Amino acid sequence: MIKKDAVFFGKMDKPTAQARIQGPCGDSMEFFLKIVRNKVRQVRCFTSGCGASKACAVETARMAQGKSLAGALLISPGKVIRTLKNVPEDHLHCAILSVSTLHRAIALYLMSGKKKIKVRG
Ligand code: FES
Numbered sequence: 001m002i003k004k005d006a007v008f009f010g011k012m013d014k015p016t017a018q019a020r021i022q023g024p025c026g027d028s029m030e031f032f033l034k035i036v037r038n039k040v041r042q043v044r045c046f047t048s049g050c051g052a053s054k055a056c057a058v059e060t061a062r063m064a065q066g067k068s069l070a071g072a073l074l075i076s077p078g079k080v081i082r083t084l085k086n087v088p089e090d091h092l093h094c095a096i097l098s099v100s101t102l103h104r105a106i107a108l109y110l111m112s113g114k115k116k117i118k119v120r121g
Pocket of ligand 1: 023025027049050052053091093094097
């Protein structure tokens with residue numbers, strides 16, 4: 001993990017939204033978001049998983065930081081894999097787990113009735 005990205009790794013007190021998913025590999029992934037006026041102002045991710053899952057989680061968090069909720073929902077595992085370039089073929093599911101956890105946190109936030117957003121496209 002590059003030092004500047006370490007800021008995204010960890011937990012958060014009083015997040016606006018959060019989610020945890022346990023992947024089929026048995027590892028868990030958590031995302032914590034501070035959402036202000038429909039934007040992801042702060043992101044933290046945490047996983048007990050492998051190096052690839054940490055790299056994917058941090059890249060997913062880095063991509064989501066500062067985005068609108070709609071923009072964060074457009075982040076895909078493919079985008080994370082293409083950006084990292086070195087995710088091993090047998091660890092592509094780590095990118096799916098990280099993006100799914102981010103999206104679940106946003107979905108739980110939106111379904112809590114706190115906010116409505118428009119998604120274009
Ligand atoms: Fe379980 Fe990477 S998340 S192997």
